[in-house]
Amino acid sequence: MEENIYSEIKTVTLKRFKVARYVIISPNPEQNVISYMDNWAKRSGLLDFPNYEPKRIGWDFPFVTKEQQEKFGLRGYVSAYVIPEDFEPKCCGAEMAYIQEDTYATLTIKDPHSDSCKIIPHAYQLLLSFAKTKSWENRLAFEEEYEKDGVHYMDVYVPYQ
Numbered sequence: 004m005e006e007n008i009y010s011e012i013k014t015v016t017l018k019r020f021k022v023a024r025y026v027i028i029s030p031n032p033e034q035n036v037i038s039y040m041d042n043w044a045k046r047s048g049l050l051d052f053p054n055y056e057p058k059r060i061g062w063d064f065p066f067v068t069k070e071q072q073e074k075f076g077l078r079g080y081v082s083a084y085v086i087p088e089d090f091e092p093k094c095c096g097a098e099m100a101y102i103q104e105d106t107y108a109t110l111t112i113k114d115p116h117s118d119s120c121k122i123i124p125h126a127y128q129l130l131l132s133f134a135k136t137k138s139w140e141n142r143l144a145f146e147e148e149y150e151k152d153g154v155h156y157m158d159v160y161v162p163y164q
Contacts, residue, residue, distance in 0.1 A: 009126060010111040012133050014163050019104045021090075023049070023097040024083035026064045028071065032080035033061065040082040040097065047092035049084060058085040062145040105142060107160040108134035115148070115157040123157070130161040137164055 025043065027036040040059065044050050050057065064079025071077040086099075108130045115122050127144070136142070142162040149156055 008113045008115075008117075008122065009129065010113075012108055012110045012130065014106055015109055015160075016106045017102075017104065017160075020102050021086050021088055022060070022083040022100055022102060023047070023086050023092065024081050024100055025097050026079055026081045028064065028067055028077050028079040030076050030078070032064070032078050033082075036080050036082040037061070040084060043092075043094070043096050044084055046094045047097070049086060049090060049092065052087060052090055055087060055090075058147065059083065060085065060145045060147045062143060102143060103141065106163045108163045109158055109160045112157045112159065114155055116155065123159070126157075126159045127161065130159060134161045134163045136162045 025036055025040055027039065029035050044057065049055065059082060061080060061082045064081050067077055067079045110126060110130060112122060112126050139162065144161045146160070147158045
């Protein structure tokens with residue numbers, strides 16, 4: 004694994020923000036729920052909201068039983084669009100929620116899907132070692148994917164201390 008695919012770790016404080024989110028439990032939850040939320044964003048009018056720049060984040064959904072995991076190979080994943088405070092969706096199908104202000108340890112991964120099963124978990128290991136998170140209550144680790152100059156990136160966020 005090339006170490007230069009990871010940026011330096013830094014800390015950032017993110018102000019409280021509003022999201023529309025949905026969870027899917029399946030053998031391939033990331034692909035399933037991202038597709039669902041992309042469709043929801045179109046139907047809800049979010050993508051037509053004036054001056055809206057789409058921003059989608061996601062995180063593992065930890066409330067999958069051991070039987071679901073072992074017997075059926077199921078995992079859970081949440082996909083969420085960061086939405087404007089005054090956005091009102093034209094349809095149901097996503098839960099509106101707030102992510103509270105918090106400080107995060109973060110890093111950027113260049114081309115995270117060149118070996119997703121190794122690169123992304125390693126990024127979380129690096130961040131967890133750095134962050135030394137004492138309490139996870141009402142806190143969230145998440146990732147954001149985006150394209151820049153034709154290159155795919157992922158920013159990973161873990162609560163800091």
